[in-house]
Amino acid sequence: MTDGLTVIEPGLHTTVQDLGRYGYQQFGVPVSGALDVDSLRLANILTGNAADCAALEMLYQGAILEVTAERVCVAVGGMGAGLQILGDTPQSVDAWQTVTLERQARFRVVLGGDACVCYLAIAGGLALSPVLGSLSTYTRSGLGGYLGRPLRAGDALPLQRASAPSAEPYRLANAPDPGFSRPIRCTWGIQKDFFTERSHDAFVSEPFAIQAESDRMGFRLSGPVLEHVGAYDIVSDGIATGAIQVPGNGNPIVLMADRQTTGGYPKIANVISADLSTLGRRRPGHEIRFEIVDIETAEEIRRAHEKYLRALESGIETVAATKAIDLDVLYSTNLISGVISGD
Amino acid sequence: MTIRVVASSDTSIVIEFGDHIDRQLSDQVLAAHFAVDEAGISGVVELVPTFRSLMIHYDPLVTSANVLMGDLKPLLASQQKSHRVARLWDIPACYDGAAAPDLESVAQATRMSTDEIIGLHMSETYHVYMIGFLPGYPYMGDVSEALQLPRRKEPRIRVPKGAIAIATSMTAVYPTESPGGWHLIGSTPVAMFNSAQPQPALLAPGDKVRFRRISIAEHETIEGDVRKGTYTPSVKELPS
Numbered sequence: 001m002t003d004g005l006t007v008i009e010p011g012l013h014t015t016v017q018d019l020g021r022y023g024y025q026q027f028g029v030p031v032s033g034a035l036d037v038d039s040l041r042l043a044n045i046l047t048g049n050a051a052d053c054a055a056l057e058m059l060y061q062g063a064i065l066e067v068t069a070e071r072v073c074v075a076v077g078g079m080g081a082g083l084q085i086l087g088d089t090p091q092s093v094d095a096w097q098t099v100t101l102e103r104q105a106r107f108r109v110v111l112g113g114d115a116c117v118c119y120l121a122i123a124g125g126l127a128l129s130p131v132l133g134s135l136s137t138y139t140r141s142g143l144g145g146y147l148g149r150p151l152r153a154g155d156a157l158p159l160q161r162a163s164a165p166s167a168e169p170y171r172l173a174n175a176p177d178p179g180f181s182r183p184i185r186c187t188w189g190i191q192k193d194f195f196t197e198r199s200h201d202a203f204v205s206e207p208f209a210i211q212a213e214s215d216r217m218g219f220r221l222s223g224p225v226l227e228h229v230g231a232y233d234i235v236s237d238g239i240a241t242g243a244i245q246v247p248g249n250g251n252p253i254v255l256m257a258d259r260q261t262t263g264g265y266p267k268i269a270n271v272i273s274a275d276l277s278t279l280g281r282r283r284p285g286h287e288i289r290f291e292i293v294d295i296e297t298a299e300e301i302r303r304a305h306e307k308y309l310r311a312l313e314s315g316i317e318t319v320a321a322t323k324a325i326d327l328d329v330l331y332s333t334n335l336i337s338g339v340i341s342g343d
Numbered sequence: 344m345t346i347r348v349v350a351s352s353d354t355s356i357v358i359e360f361g362d363h364i365d366r367q368l369s370d371q372v373l374a375a376h377f378a379v380d381e382a383g384i385s386g387v388v389e390l391v392p393t394f395r396s397l398m399i400h401y402d403p404l405v406t407s408a409n410v411l412m413g414d415l416k417p418l419l420a421s422q423q424k425s426h427r428v429a430r431l432w433d434i435p436a437c438y439d440g441a442a443a444p445d446l447e448s449v450a451q452a453t454r455m456s457t458d459e460i461i462g463l464h465m466s467e468t469y470h471v472y473m474i475g476f477l478p479g480y481p482y483m484g485d486v487s488e489a490l491q492l493p494r495r496k497e498p499r500i501r502v503p504k505g506a507i508a509i510a511t512s513m514t515a516v517y518p519t520e521s522p523g524g525w526h527l528i529g530s531t532p533v534a535m536f537n538s539a540q541p542q543p544a545l546l547a548p549g550d551k552v553r554f555r556r557i558s559i560a561e562h563e564t565i566e567g568d569v570r571k572g573t574y575t576p577s578v579k580e581l582p583s
Binding site for chain 2: 022023024025026027028029030131132138140141142143187189190234235236237238239240241242243260261262267270271272273274295296298299302303306
């Protein structure tokens with residue numbers, strides 16, 4: 001058996017994902033990558049990996065895995081998620097914290113109640129071959145990841161490191177804010193004029209709900225019907241992640257990680273890049289409100305968001321650390337994101 | 344329509360040349376693709392040419408829409424035509440039996456014989472407008488007017504790999520098995536997508552394509568050679 005991790009139960013949809021496959025959209029290859037890039041990145045940094053290292057993305061239901069390497073160090077990233085070490089005396093480990101597991105240990109990854117996704121980052125990463133520069137799985141074409149498909153029971157995932165050093169656990173001093181209560185900010189789409197003014201108003205004033213038919217390709221929304229002024233077919237043009245396209249039935253679809261590279265429906269708006277993770281982690285049924293910002297503001301928010309993530313990353317401490325470190329991180333976070341104004 | 348340069352999100356800019364499908368527009372798009380690619384602008388992540396526009400994906404932590412639009416201005420003002428070498432591909436196509444499940448229904452809909460349809464499909468030198476829908480799926484045009492049909496009312500759940508299809512003014516080859524709504528009039532054994540290649544799609548926007556008729560037996564032979572990795576379709580560079 002390969003030294004690494006063996007899948008005992010695969011969960012509902014567990015795939016290998018990194019930050020995405022860039023550079024091949026002109027050949028029709030979707031970007032893919034994590035739905036919740038922020039959580040993937042933070043889990044990676046915790047385990048000492050580079051931010052763009054591939055991890056296991058679990059949707060709706062976590063997997064049960066067994067350690068077949070000598071020792072592994074892992075961390076779960078995800079809102080309200082965690083990990084349960086199975087055995088006679090099960091032991092729970094919160095998200096945003098590393099844990100070292102010995103050979104034969106079995107553990108279950110548990111998702112939080114509100115989030116649809118979490119990540120299992122493994123120190124050193126998976127020993128898989130990148131396809132077109134990325135380990136992200138694009139299941140529709142069987143590209144990348146582990147054999148191009150979601151994991152199944154019995155799969156043996158090889159690891160880059162045969163053994164992890166036995167280190168004390170680390171955690172993020174401050175867990176990221178899920179952002180669930182905030183509106184999702186968007187910029188208007190380039191086909192905004194394809195929609196009636198009433199639709200523009202409804203888009204920003206009324207709530208939408210994420211429908212159960214949503215997947216990694218698109219989050220389907222129900223809510224007010226968005227009416228086209230005329231045709232709802234356009235000659236295909238390019239698509240950015242977070243584009244909100246509206247087909248003939250008037251129900252918007254937010255195009256997510258596995259989105260196609262081009263599309264032929266008008267796009268009323270586009271979710272700003274800083275809010276893609278907070279949207280990507282929301283479960284079906286979740287209510288969404290949209291808010292419009294201009295491009296410059298969206299770019300500014302993205303830069304602030306990057307500073308926020310870096311502050312979280314710099315707040316890694318040993319689990320035994322004193323409270324004083326907490327305060328330091330809290331301060332720097334607040335100062336950087338401009339909550340406390342000073343000279 | 345004048346050229347429109349507009350930010351379509353905080354990670355993408357679109358240069359829009361028009362709103363319809365047209366070779367001249369396509370040439371403009373491809374020339375812009377070439378020019379922006381050559382310029383190596385800081386913060387540009389990747390470029391996606393489509394029928395009528397070029398999408399420029401950018402990293403907002405490196406540049407901004409404003410800065411990028413400034414970078415693009417001189418390029419758009421000065422660009423003439425693409426210096427990219429156009430390639431003419433010769434793609435073997437089998438139009439017989441199981442390879443062409445919709446040939447009869449297309450014949451009925453267009454009131455032509457199946458031979459006339461095959462003749463018309465092979466008579467054009469197609470222009471690859473863009474790759475989309477699936478990895479390596481080429482939108483090629485334009486199909487003879489007599490052969491233009493809307494998509495099938497009932498899309499298929501499984502279209503086989505290599506299926507040659509037509510719908511509206513376009514013809515395409517399905518690079519992998521996939522759902523699909525186009526009319527299947529033939530099949531090619533040539534691999535349209537190979538993720539082990541640095542340029543994974545066989546065809547690139549701007550390429551020209553002609554289909555050459557082969558028999559069922561030849562299809563099988565070439566298919567075997569493709570599997571062994573000993574077959575490459577014939578291609579020649581066209582003078583610009």
